[in-house]
Amino acid sequence: MSIDMKTIGIVGAGQMGTGIAQLFATKGFKVLIFDIDRNICERARMNVSKALQKLLEKKRLNEQQVEMALSSISIVDNIDAMAHSDLVIEAVSESQILKKEIFQKLDKVVRSDVIIASNTSSISITSLASSTGRPDKVIGMHFMNPAPIMSGVEIIKGLLTGENTVNVISGLVARLDKTAIISNDRPGFIVNRILFPMLNEAMFALYEGVSTREEIDNGMKICCNHPIGPLALADMIGLDTVLAILDTLYSGFRDTKYRPCPLLKEYVDAGWLGKKSGRGFFEY
Ligand SMILES: NC(=O)c1ccc[n+]([C@@H]2O[C@H](COP(=O)([O-])OP(=O)(O)OC[C@H]3O[C@@H](n4cnc5c(N)ncnc54)[C@H](O)[C@@H]3O)[C@@H](O)[C@H]2O)c1
Structure with a gap:
């Protein structure tokens, strides 16, 4: 079973959150982005704008595509607004305690059919999943840096990640024109x-x-x-x-x-x- 993903929620607007937002925005998705401080999100949008401008100069995107991508990114001031997402990708700092807190909050806020993915580089997906009531819908979606450019995305299966969740996320990675590398949940995964x-x-x-x-x-x-x-x-x-x-x-x-x-x-x-x-x- 798959849901029609139109809106992607991103929690954490640092280096990776910014790149992931740019990637989805240029592929026709709506993006909601949240961080602890609105200024961080504003900086993220500015950095996306600069990156898109460069792509325009190189003629990789046209003006209409740049405008559409920029207008599809919305900053939200409260994590509760992630309720409007069809998929949430967590990209906050690499701390298990912090990520578990975020997963707990997201679990209460987003629809029960929504997959919650983590961009963690090394932390156990099984442990993040255990902070939610939907461990079958929690997965690692490890974008490489810079996310819009690097062609591989590591997909990490926690102990309880459902096969459908793996299939949906693998399909999404293909829609982003990237290649999925599948790993079991061990510290640091493969890469x-x-x-x-x-x-x-x-x-x-x-x-x-x-x-x-x-x-x-x-x-x-x-x-x-x-x-x-x-x-x-x-x-x-x-x-x-x-x-x-x-x-x-x-x-x-x-x-x-x-x-x-x-x-x-x-x-x-x-x-x-x-x-x-x-x-x-x-x-x-
Ligand atoms: N840097 C890389 O090359 C790279 C590559 C792949 C994956 N990752 C992973 O991506 C994640 C983010 O890394 P990064 O490089 O973007 O770090 P970063 O320091 O650039 O950004 C982290 C962001 O998380 C935000 N944050 C912290 N607490 C928060 C909270 N409670 N709510 C909302 N936002 C919060 C911070 O304000 C900051 O903007 C980490 O898990 C990291 O391991 C990083």
Whole structure:
């Protein structure tokens, strides 16, 4: 059974919420976006507007498409307004406590047939589902950054996620012209379980004085053909998010191989969060 999805609710208008809003808006959906502060949503809409303007200049979209996409994004001031959504995607900060609170609220607000998805990078979908009365309709929908550009979306099945929910979300991913990668619910799923130990190792290499930040990143770009170096990628993701993901892997597997590099902790303590704060392993 599937519902006709027209309106997508997004909770959290940071880096990922903004990209996800842009993606759905350009694919003909209506988007409702909510964050703790209306200014954050205004900034998200402004960033979408800038990104669409660039696509217009590159002739990837025409003026009418840009106008339609922008006008389809509505900012809401209360999470209760998510009641008008046919699907909600949660994209708040990477904290299990926070996400569980949001799932509890959404469960009370949205129709009983509505799927609630999380964009979490590492947190257990089964645990988020347990804060709701609809665990069969809770799923991981892990967009990559930047969401409008990256072509893969990881779909995570919690222990109780229904087969119909997986089919509906896989169909939606195809409608977005993206490819679904299906994973069971283990810390970090597929992509981040493999990617994050590499990012962490690059940080340890810097911490232990193996080489400079530039040489480490160039090593992986030039010798391994990676499009971006691991330290620059960590900056792009956000060092607070990187630390939260490594902590989830470390506590989830109880394995010291995932222990976050102390340098990363130090940077986050200093407020060096990467690109979004203007300073991380590099300056922006
Ligand atoms: N950054 C990445 O590269 C990336 C990639 C894939 C998935 N993710 C995941 O996406 C999620 C969001 O990451 P991000 O990079 O956008 O982080 P971010 O820090 O840019 O944005 C998080 C947003 O959540 C909002 N928020 C916090 N508490 C809230 C609440 N109670 N109600 C509503 N909004 C609230 C914050 O105000 C902020 O705007 C995380 O789960 C992260 O792991 C991130």
